[in-house]
Amino acid sequence: MEPFRQHTGLVAPLDRANVDTDAIIPKQFLKSITRSGFGPNLFDEWRYMDHGEPGMDNSKRPLNPNFVLNQERYRGATILLARKNFGCGSSREHAPWALQQFGFKAIIAPSFADIFFNNCFKNGLLPIVLTEMEVDHLFNVVSATPGLKINVDIERQVIEVPGAETYEFQIDESRKQSLLNGWDEIGLTMRHTDKIRAYEATRAQREPWLFC
Amino acid sequence: MAQTLYDKLWESHLVHQETDGTALIYIDRHLVHEVTSPQAFDGLEMNGRKPWRLKSIVATADHNVPTTSRKEGIADPISRLQVETLDKNIVKFGVQDYFGMNDARQGIVHVIGPEQGATLPGMTVVCGDSHTSTHGAFAALAFGIGTSEVEHVMATQCLVAKKSKTLLIRVEGKVGRGVTAKDIVLAIIGKIGTAGGTGYAIEFGGSAIRALSMEGRMTVCNMAIEAGARAGMVAADEKTIEYLRGRPYAPQGEMFERAAAYWRTLKSDDGALFDRMVELDAANITPQVTWGTSPEMVTSIDGKVPEPSREADPVKREAIERALQYMGLNPGTPINEVKIDKVFIGSCTNSRIEDLRAAAGIVKGRHIAANIKLAMVVPGSGLVKRQAEAEGLDRVFLAAGFEWREPGCSMCLGMNDDRLSPGERCASTSNRNFEGRQGAGGRTHLVSPEMAAAAAIAGRFADVRQVL
Numbered sequence: 001m002e003p004f005r006q007h008t009g010l011v012a013p014l015d016r017a018n019v020d021t022d023a024i025i026p027k028q029f030l031k032s033i034t035r036s037g038f039g040p041n042l043f044d045e046w047r048y049m050d051h052g053e054p055g056m057d058n059s060k061r062p063l064n065p066n067f068v069l070n071q072e073r074y075r076g077a078t079i080l081l082a083r084k085n086f087g088c089g090s091s092r093e094h095a096p097w098a099l100q101q102f103g104f105k106a107i108i109a110p111s112f113a114d115i116f117f118n119n120c121f122k123n124g125l126l127p128i129v130l131t132e133m134e135v136d137h138l139f140n141v142v143s144a145t146p147g148l149k150i151n152v153d154i155e156r157q158v159i160e161v162p163g164a165e166t167y168e169f170q171i172d173e174s175r176k177q178s179l180l181n182g183w184d185e186i187g188l189t190m191r192h193t194d195k196i197r198a199y200e201a202t203r204a205q206r207e208p209w210l211f212c
Numbered sequence: 213m214a215q216t217l218y219d220k221l222w223e224s225h226l227v228h229q230e231t232d233g234t235a236l237i238y239i240d241r242h243l244v245h246e247v248t249s250p251q252a253f254d255g256l257e258m259n260g261r262k263p264w265r266l267k268s269i270v271a272t273a274d275h276n277v278p279t280t281s282r283k284e285g286i287a288d289p290i291s292r293l294q295v296e297t298l299d300k301n302i303v304k305f306g307v308q309d310y311f312g313m314n315d316a317r318q319g320i321v322h323v324i325g326p327e328q329g330a331t332l333p334g335m336t337v338v339c340g341d342s343h344t345s346t347h348g349a350f351a352a353l354a355f356g357i358g359t360s361e362v363e364h365v366m367a368t369q370c371l372v373a374k375k376s377k378t379l380l381i382r383v384e385g386k387v388g389r390g391v392t393a394k395d396i397v398l399a400i401i402g403k404i405g406t407a408g409g410t411g412y413a414i415e416f417g418g419s420a421i422r423a424l425s426m427e428g429r430m431t432v433c434n435m436a437i438e439a440g441a442r443a444g445m446v447a448a449d450e451k452t453i454e455y456l457r458g459r460p461y462a463p464q465g466e467m468f469e470r471a472a473a474y475w476r477t478l479k480s481d482d483g484a485l486f487d488r489m490v491e492l493d494a495a496n497i498t499p500q501v502t503w504g505t506s507p508e509m510v511t512s513i514d515g516k517v518p519e520p521s522r523e524a525d526p527v528k529r530e531a532i533e534r535a536l537q538y539m540g541l542n543p544g545t546p547i548n549e550v551k552i553d554k555v556f557i558g559s560c561t562n563s564r565i566e567d568l569r570a571a572a573g574i575v576k577g578r579h580i581a582a583n584i585k586l587a588m589v590v591p592g593s594g595l596v597k598r599q600a601e602a603e604g605l606d607r608v609f610l611a612a613g614f615e616w617r618e619p620g621c622s623m624c625l626g627m628n629d630d631r632l633s634p635g636e637r638c639a640s641t642s643n644r645n646f647e648g649r650q651g652a653g654g655r656t657h658l659v660s661p662e663m664a665a666a667a668a669i670a671g672r673f674a675d676v677r678q679v680l
């Protein structure tokens with residue numbers, strides 16, 4: 001993975017709670033056997049007026065003008081501002097892939113579904129939890145300020161909003177180091193190969209039926 | 213110190229822990245299916261890595277498979293490619309335990325794991341699928357993972373994780389007639405909300421949970437994820453042990469008794485502390501029906517579609533309005549006046565033999581209503597199907613006007629040909645009523661198998677307690 005230290009970008013507000021993984025990427029697009037190509041179908045049912053299927057030429061499809069990501073002022077947004085329980089539903093990593101391939105680098109919300117939250121980090125997409133009040137405040141600032149760009153700094157764990165306050169956020173130390181250094185998690189775990197083998201040996205004694 | 217079941221499971225799988233609490237936990241059972249595995253197998257190959265312990269893997273094809281005759285294979289080329297990719301990966305990586313599309317034991321991954329005895333108490337069980345929480349019914353720590361984690365488990369047999377908080381949900385007392393495990397879990401979600409369990413591992417306890425069969429417990433744990441919790445679990449008891457005795461992947465003979473002795477310890481100690489507790493009175497739970505686009509939007513069969521104007525919180529009001537618009541429902545409509553178009557009995561929540569027996573008990577000697585366009589029963593596995601046929605349940609359903617299909621996920625998520633058309637309303641025994649879940653524009657109401665059967669007969673939602 002690419003190291004990810006900080007990012008400055010345009011914010012798009014998605015003002016809905018409980019945005020689920022089926023909405024983020026509808027299931028007809030999950031049949032792909034690769035990791036790429038999901039961006040054009042992000043939020044497919046909200047973004048387009050017609051029903052999308054794999055293989056369609058998305059550039060020819062009618063866009064829903066009311067959907068936030070289709071509005072001119074949010075073109076090129078790289079930070080998504082969302083409401084509570086974002087990413088609920090399935091464990092499919094296709095959801096963070098789609099968000100990332102659309103161009104998002106970070107998502108800010110008052111809460112995330114656990115599996116989705118976890119999946120984001122595995123792909124270098126940063127989910128940031130702020131309080132309900134802070135998120136409310138950001139929604140107001142964003143709608144009042146066309147073209148607003150904010151800066152997310154992972155090293156210092158802050159979000160800087162020009163002309164407004166700075167928000168601090170929490171992140172696990174190991175996740176932070178992995179993002180900052182672009183580490184491959186499997187590679188990191190492999191350093192513990194001996195420990196894993198030793199664990200297996202004790203476990204095989206204690207619960208032999210699992211290892212026969 | 214008194215420990216919770218979750219504490220015990222966590223501790224016994226801890227391989228390594230960092231100072232910030234991030235841990236490496238060992239995974240005993242890895243269930244694999246065609247949707248979330250291709251990119252993981254690819255990743256392994258690209259990096260020249262091999263599966264750490266092939267014997268931990270049990271694989272099947274379930275999400276994309278047709279539920280009509282399989283003689284012709286899969287018509288949709290993209291679905292076919294996904295299943296064929298799994299077939300190839302199984303051979304390439306040397307996985308031995310594979311229940312492919314044409315295997316008699318094929319089925320929904322969360323149905324066949326327990327059925328084969330591949331899910332055992334005290335295990336950690338993962339799968340690239342959020343409903344892996346189902347397996348927690350066996351006092352296992354079971355949870356869904358993403359594709360990167362599927363690859364991580366394959367390569368290292370471990371996962372990077374942090375300990376969750378613990379939530380005990382106690383359901384005490386006896387449920388009334390016609391009230392099932394599905395109603396219990398829907399009532400729980402109605403109470404705590406779809407984010408109520410976020411960050412927690414849930415243990416379901418209390419006399420009403422103990423009274424459930426293993427299949428009922430699976431139904432409850434299956435939907436822990438719908439309450440926001442990655443894992444749900446129930447303590448092991450004699451029912452757990454008896455269910456597993458003689459299953460192909462369970463230990464046999466003397467080894468089984470040795471295992472059972474250990475399994476009996478897999479429960480929360482008296483006085484163990486939970487971070488949070490919620491209690492429900494079983495006697496107050498009625499047959500449930502969801503009215504909205506999230507499992508927490510649920511009410512009793514004697515209830516009504518809510519009136520958004522009565523909701524004070526503006527965010528919630530808007531969510532209700534949006535849901536009612538999508539669902540095509542008017543505020544204040546009694547639930548039992550809502551007519552339906554299709555009925556789906558199936559999915560990893562409710563497609564086991566007891567579910568089918570219960571539904572067949574309702575439809576026996578009756579016929580589906582004239583306004584029902586399609587009523588289908590999709591058994592959870594090939595073995596469930598065979599058992600049901602041996603008991604004559606297929607004939608009961610067919611005589612009542614239901615279709616009797618081949619096992620798979622089917623209309624639970626409509627990745628195969630089984631889906632709703634825009635605007636169609638479905639009584640479904642599955643677990644998610646999200647917008648578009650069963651087909652773009654489709655309207656899903658979650659219910660128990662008995663309630664789905666009663667709705668099929670009445671052509672609208674009906675109180676199963678009056679049909680029993």
Ligand code: SF4
Binds near residue numbers: 274322642
């Ligand atoms: S039956 Fe539905 S919820 Fe269960 S594994 Fe299949 S698609 Fe997922």
